[in-house]
Amino acid sequence: MRQALVVDDHPIVRDAVRELLQNEFPSIVMKDSAGGEGIVHEICGSEWAFVVLDINFPKQNGIDVLKKVIARCPNIPIVMFSLFTDEQYAARALRAGAMAYISKDRSPQDLVEAVRGVLRGAPVRKVRKELRPILSDREVEVLTHFAKGMSRRDISKRLSISEKTVSTYKARLFHKLGLSTTVELIRYANDEGLIE
Known part of the structure; x- marks a missing residue:
């Protein structure tokens, strides 16, 4: 029988989510965990239909846990679950x-629908498309030009704005997308289909 794991350090949240998902997916045995230092081993030590993983734990970051899990057992679908509503998370x-x-x-119901999508194998790219509205049209335009390898000077000429304004847009892109390098911007643009 297939099983899934709900990982959250708050017992009330963990129990409620487990019960909700057990009712919605009766053919999958729902288990839960408070997380902790051995969570990566716990996740990778079994085959899960999916894992619902909190992003914030007292002594560790859920994103770091996610990265370790993906590195060790990339076939386990992870649904991140968080108090943070900011798109950059x-x-x-x-x-x-x-x-x-x-x-x-x-x-x-939104959580249930997300899990249904994951169980159907919904691609990350489809989910990522929902993030595009956080960028203005001009930010998408600047991102696209950077992704095509254009310099700040070339972009400023193309868009008839100053190089300083291009730098401001680039800084906004880094902040909104949670990126820190131009290479990451290019990878993001490629994943979003902005590079033809």
Whole structure:
């Protein structure tokens, strides 16, 4: 029988999510864990239909846990679950390998739908498309030009804006997408289909 794991350090949240998912997916045995130092081993030590993983733990970061899990057992679908509603957390989680990201302020049905999508094998790219609205049209334009290898000077000429303004847009892109290098911007643009 297939099984799934809910990982959250708050017992009430963990129990409620496990019960919700058990009712929605009766053919999958739902287990739970409070996390802790051995969580990567616990996740990778079994075959899970999916794992719902909190992003914030007292002594560790859920994104770091996610990266370790993806490195050791990349075939386990992870749904990140968080109090954070800021899109940059979603972007970071999806870039790190999560199949979906749901904030805890969403409805229980949203979590169920995310899990259904993961069980169907919904591609990360489809989920990532939902993040595009966080960027303005001009930011997408600047991102696309950087991704095509254009310099700051070339972009400023193409868009008839100053190089300083291009730098400001680049800084906004880094902040909104949770990135820190131009290479990461290019990879993101490629994943989003912005590079033809």
